[in-house]
Amino acid sequence: MHDVRRIDVMENIHDENDRIAADINADMTKKNVFAVNVMGAPGAGKTSALKWLIREMKGLNSYVIEGDIESDIDTRALRALGVNAFQINTFGACHLDAPMIHDSARNLSFDEGGVLFIENIGNLVCPAEFNIGEHIKLLVCSVTEGCDKPYKYPLAFEKADIILLNKTDLLPLLDFDGDFFMKGLRALNKDAPVFRVSGKTGEGYEAAAAWIAAEAKKIRSPLDNF
Amino acid sequence: MHELPITEQIIKIAEKHGRKFRASRIESIRLIVGENSGFIGESIRMYFDIVAAGSMCEGARLEIEYVKPKLKCPSCGEFFYRKPLSFACPACGACGEPTEIGREFYIDSVTVSTDSADAARRNKDRRDI
Numbered sequence: 001m002h003d004v005r006r007i008d009v010m011e012n013i014h015d016e017n018d019r020i021a022a023d024i025n026a027d028m029t030k031k032n033v034f035a036v037n038v039m040g041a042p043g044a045g046k047t048s049a050l051k052w053l054i055r056e057m058k059g060l061n062s063y064v065i066e067g068d069i070e071s072d073i074d075t076r077a078l079r080a081l082g083v084n085a086f087q088i089n090t091f092g093a094c095h096l097d098a099p100m101i102h103d104s105a106r107n108l109s110f111d112e113g114g115v116l117f118i119e120n121i122g123n124l125v126c127p128a129e130f131n132i133g134e135h136i137k138l139l140v141c142s143v144t145e146g147c148d149k150p151y152k153y154p155l156a157f158e159k160a161d162i163i164l165l166n167k168t169d170l171l172p173l174l175d176f177d178g179d180f181f182m183k184g185l186r187a188l189n190k191d192a193p194v195f196r197v198s199g200k201t202g203e204g205y206e207a208a209a210a211w212i213a214a215e216a217k218k219i220r221s222p223l224d225n226f
Numbered sequence: 227m228h229e230l231p232i233t234e235q236i237i238k239i240a241e242k243h244g245r246k247f248r249a250s251r252i253e254s255i256r257l258i259v260g261e262n263s264g265f266i267g268e269s270i271r272m273y274f275d276i277v278a279a280g281s282m283c284e285g286a287r288l289e290i291e292y293v294k295p296k297l298k299c300p301s302c303g304e305f306f307y308r309k310p311l312s313f314a315c316p317a318c319g320a321c322g323e324p325t326e327i328g329r330e331f332y333i334d335s336v337t338v339s340t341d342s343a344d345a346a347r348r349n350k351d352r353r354d355i
Contacts, residue, residue: 003340007247009333011239013232094228126228129264151311155262158324187313187321 017130020098024105024133032113033063034216037132039156040140042122045166047074048199049140050117054083055202056209060216061114065104067096067121074119084108095126101133115216124149128156135219136161138212139192143167147177150184158188161215162195164208169198229269230277236270237283240336244282249338254287256334262295263331295328 012018028035040046047066054062064085066075075087086107088100101118110116118134120127128137139160141149144167150157157163163185185194193211197204240255259267267290278284296305297313301320305327313322 004253004337005247005340006335006337007243008335009239009243010335011243012332013235013239014331016235016238093231097231126264148311151313154324155264183321184313188324 014130017098020102021131021133024098024102025135027105028110028116028133028135029219031110032220033110033116034114034136034212034219035116035118035132035134036212037127037134037137038117038119038140039124039127039137039160040120040122041124041142041145044122044140044142044145045164045199046119046122046140047077049164049166049197049205050078050083050119051081052197052199052202052205053117053209053212054078054081056206057115057213058209060213061112063108063110063114063116065101065108065116065118067100067119069093069121090121094121094123095130096120096132097130098132105133115212124153124156128159136212136215139163140166143171143174143176147181148184150181150188154188157185160189160192162208162211163189163192164195164197164204166197166199168196168203169200229265230273232265233270233273233277236274236333237278237281239333240286241282243336244338247338248340249282250341251339252283252286253337253339254289255283255336256289256291258291258293258330258332258334260293260295260328260330262328265331267292291334293328293330296325297322298325299323 038046038050050064062083064078064083065088066085067088067090068074069090069092072087075085078085086104088096088104096118118132137160139156141163143165195204195208197208236255236257240252244252259265271288274288278286294307297308298305299315299318299320299322302315302318304315304317306316306322308322315322
């Protein structure tokens with residue numbers, strides 16, 4: 001004889017990830033580390049964006065956690081520039097999640113605070129669905145991807161706190177409809193600033209870095225006042 | 227690949243609730259999946275039997291309810307399904323805004339069974355309280 005019963009659960013499947021993400025966020029805030037989740041499609045220019053942003057991040061230490069399915073090409077390139085970088089390889093998984101960041105953050109020393117850039121897996125879909133303990137989400141998209149991307153991948157554009165529109169040096173060669181792009185983007189996201197940048201020339205990165213640095217100052221730990 | 231760790235998480239949550247009720251097995255799990263949640267119910271179903279093998283969820287039925295995403299018109303208040311490459315409200319033409327409708331991704335309920343000895347013990351515990 002069996003006793004069968006229905007139990008109401010109403011539990012979000014992301015709850016555990018979100019709990020770990022909240023712990024990471026609290027820990028980073030305590031250490032005066034401003035965490036930036038860097039999202040974008042493969043080839044959008046995420047790593048080149050980091051190189052320019054870090055160069056322009058005057059007076060603030062930068063740290064990088066690099067997420068890639070395989071290889072440490074980007075980490076080696078960043079380390080060659082003197083950046084404190086750590087590599088995560090997901091070997092097939094299409095996004096980073098909070099437990100991965102929780103484990104890898106132990107490999108970086110954040111003694112002096114600063115900005116931690118977490119470069120997510122190149123993918124315009126899943127990274128936007130998972131919190132990884134960040135303070136802001138930065139989306140790198142490029143004019144070569146086409147102006148219809150906000151309509152096709154709405155979540156990434158909706159969730160972004162700052163958007164870099166990259167490869168603008170190529171605009172004369174393309175039929176990129178900037179109005180259509182901005183119309184779709186603003187339907188999803190009214191507030192995120194959009195910086196037109198070029199990974200080739202570095203144009204636009206100074207202003208983007210200044211915006212991030214100003215946001216980073218807002219999380220200073222209350223303990224700093226003592 | 228995307229749904230594999232999520233399927234493991236679903237089984238973990240179902241087992242947690244099953245253990246709370248001293249269930250011997252999970253008969254079914256009712257999942258609510260918004261079409262904008264980023265997860266594909268059929269992919270979860272594909273992994274489910276493999277991941278559930280040997281657990282309290284082995285052989286459990288996965289019931290999936292899908293929710294279609296809706297936008298809300300800031301001008302006239304209409305909730306509507308968007309057309310491809312457009313966010314326009316069908317009622318007034320204004321640009322619709324994203325809502326949480328279609329983002330759902332949660333376990334609504336589980337059905338558990340308890341063998342008679344466990345059930346008797348649980349009923350006794352309840353009487354003792």
